[in-house]
Amino acid sequence: MAPRSAGKNAESSDKVGVICRALRRAIIEQALEPGAKLPEDSLGERFGVSRTIARHALGQLAAEGLVELRRNRIAVVATPSWQEARDAFDIRIELERLVVRQLAGKLTKAQIATLNAHVDAEDGARDGTDAVSIRLATEFHILLAHMTNSPILVRYVSEVAYRCCLTLSLYSRPHSSECAINEHRGIIAALVKGDEAKVMSLMHSHLDSVANRALVAPAPQRGRDLLDILAPYADEGESDRVVKMPKVVRVR
Amino acid sequence: MAPRSAGKNAESSDKVGVICRALRRAIIEQALEPGAKLPEDSLGERFGVSRTIARHALGQLAAEGLVELRRNRIAVVATPSWQEARDAFDIRIELERLVVRQLAGKLTKAQIATLNAHVDAEDGARDGTDAVSIRLATEFHILLAHMTNSPILVRYVSEVAYRCCLTLSLYSRPHSSECAINEHRGIIAALVKGDEAKVMSLMHSHLDSVANRALVAPAPQRGRDLLDILAPYADEGESDRVVKMPKVVRVR
DNA sequence: GGCCGCCAAACTGCATGCAATTCAGGCGCT
DNA sequence: AGCGCCTGAATTGCATGCAGTTTGGCGGCC
Numbered sequence: 001m002a003p004r005s006a007g008k009n010a011e012s013s014d015k016v017g018v019i020c021r022a023l024r025r026a027i028i029e030q031a032l033e034p035g036a037k038l039p040e041d042s043l044g045e046r047f048g049v050s051r052t053i054a055r056h057a058l059g060q061l062a063a064e065g066l067v068e069l070r071r072n073r074i075a076v077v078a079t080p081s082w083q084e085a086r087d088a089f090d091i092r093i094e095l096e097r098l099v100v101r102q103l104a105g106k107l108t109k110a111q112i113a114t115l116n117a118h119v120d121a122e123d124g125a126r127d128g129t130d131a132v133s134i135r136l137a138t139e140f141h142i143l144l145a146h147m148t149n150s151p152i153l154v155r156y157v158s159e160v161a162y163r164c165c166l167t168l169s170l171y172s173r174p175h176s177s178e179c180a181i182n183e184h185r186g187i188i189a190a191l192v193k194g195d196e197a198k199v200m201s202l203m204h205s206h207l208d209s210v211a212n213r214a215l216v217a218p219a220p221q222r223g224r225d226l227l228d229i230l231a232p233y234a235d236e237g238e239s240d241r242v243v244k245m246p247k248v249v250r251v252r
Numbered sequence: 253m254a255p256r257s258a259g260k261n262a263e264s265s266d267k268v269g270v271i272c273r274a275l276r277r278a279i280i281e282q283a284l285e286p287g288a289k290l291p292e293d294s295l296g297e298r299f300g301v302s303r304t305i306a307r308h309a310l311g312q313l314a315a316e317g318l319v320e321l322r323r324n325r326i327a328v329v330a331t332p333s334w335q336e337a338r339d340a341f342d343i344r345i346e347l348e349r350l351v352v353r354q355l356a357g358k359l360t361k362a363q364i365a366t367l368n369a370h371v372d373a374e375d376g377a378r379d380g381t382d383a384v385s386i387r388l389a390t391e392f393h394i395l396l397a398h399m400t401n402s403p404i405l406v407r408y409v410s411e412v413a414y415r416c417c418l419t420l421s422l423y424s425r426p427h428s429s430e431c432a433i434n435e436h437r438g439i440i441a442a443l444v445k446g447d448e449a450k451v452m453s454l455m456h457s458h459l460d461s462v463a464n465r466a467l468v469a470p471a472p473q474r475g476r477d478l479l480d481i482l483a484p485y486a487d488e489g490e491s492d493r494v495v496k497m498p499k500v501v502r503v504r
Numbered sequence: 505g506g507c508c509g510c511c512a513a514a515c516t517g518c519a520t521g522c523a524a525t526t527c528a529g530g531c532g533c534t
Numbered sequence: 535a536g537c538g539c540c541t542g543a544a545t546t547g548c549a550t551g552c553a554g555t556t557t558g559g560c561g562g563c564c
Contacts, residue, residue: 053517305549
């Protein structure tokens with residue numbers, strides 16, 4: 001029960017959990033694009049449960065930020081703004097630096113083997129679909145988080161990583177994840193060597209480069225809701241938006 | 253609409269949100285101690301809604317880690333282990349360093365005033381109950397997070413701060429929060445001055461000292477569930493628990 | 505007395521039903 | 535044709551009902 005011990009968060013082994021996991025996976029593999037509608041009864045029917053359960057699952061996913069829930073409206077896969085994507089990556093960098101700091105030089109042989117096996121799998125899937133590569137790359141990071149044996153850290157890293165996946169599918173063009181794989185190998189090596197500072201900086205630059213490759217521009221706004229596109233123009237009241245304005249870019 | 257704008261996370265204006273907020277507050281003010289039972293129908297009755305809604309609210313709080321949900325069992329207020337408490341603080345430190353890093357030198361006059369007013373309120377409540385002091389101190393940090401204008405950061409800081417509150421109520425003795433207030437003032441001053449490094453280190457040591465004051469020992473286990481107390485002894489299988497063992501302390 | 509099993513009450517898991525709201529498209533009006 | 539209104543279908547918000555599980559305590563048995 002080593003890695004899998006933590007996640008008893010109101011979602012394991014019950015039907016809600018099944019739906020959550022399925023949707024999460026569908027979302028990060030881009031089978032469900034941002035903006036995709038998720039009506040309760042379709043979901044319920046598809047998974048053979050009642051709306052009540054589907055609804056509950058949507059609630060959980062909304063709490064994780066993967067789904068947007070507006071009152072009396074059909075739930076949709078979340079469409080993070082460019083700024084939110086950037087924020088997510090910033091948070092992710094800090095969290096994952098913490099992960100590798102805790103892990104540096106403390107991995108067991110078994111854990112190292114697990115990590116290597118995973119990266120090999122990433123390598124093997126390199127000629128598969130992009131979606132699978134992204135999922136595997138994400139799971140590498142979550143795997144690392146699991147090894148800290150800190151349920152809270154696992155939860156946050158997972159959430160924010162999934163969120164980043166989501167933004168990747170929004171703002172990124174078909175990117176070659178090959179280099180990412182090598183970076184993963186580098187991180188493992190540094191972890192084994194136990195060089196805390198080195199591995200933290202490696203993780204930092206790894207994530208930063210992923211973010212920069214993905215979030216180069218405020219994005220082509222590959223047209224989802226026309227309403228969304230116009231949203232920035234509405235921007236009611238908003239009195240004290242002063243913080244982090246340096247790199248703000250007007251959408252279109 | 254400065255601070256209160258962000259949190260539309262599937263919980264505002266609907267009954268679920270009302271219950272969530274009420275319970276959250278009750279929990280962090282220790283009106284509900286860790287381990288307290290939260291039966292769905294009592295909750296529903298108390299808030300004038302059906303079990304369905306109460307259930308949904310519990311689900312949200314469980315996702316935040318404030319409530320523990322075990323299948324077919326009455327929900328209870330979460331009882332984080334000492335290790336989880338330590339982990340929560342570690343994460344919190346990183347997140348809040350990020351907050352002040354983003355905020356340093358970027359606060360508006362209005363925001364500074366808001367912060368000062370809040371600290372004054374903390375000061376004013378110093379002779380009130382401990383619970384209120386803790387809540388106000390926590391809200392100071394959440395207020396800061398709001399000012400980053402990053403909903404994701406707000407969510408995570410809030411969650412982890414609430415969690416820390418929870419652990420405070422478990423493992424801490426009546427602590428004087430007076431010094432904390434001064435530390436808050438110091439942080440504001442450094443933020444205004446715009447000294448990024450300084451304010452990050454201030455925040456770090458502030459949180460670290462709060463954590464150390466609270467989590468000096470694995471805690472007197474002020475007896476909730478005797479089962480919980482015995483849990484560490486059971487510790488089934490647990491093959492590869494290698495990480496972060498340095499500072500582990502046996503319970504009792 | 506202590507221990508085990510049984511039973512009713514309590515509680516959760518889930519589906520269904522009804523009211524309220526939103527959404528889509530057709531109709532009439534200009 | 536363009537625009538707005540209006541109506542029915544789709545969909546959510548929520549309560550209630552029933553079945554299955556846990557709980558706690560009582561009585562019998564050792």
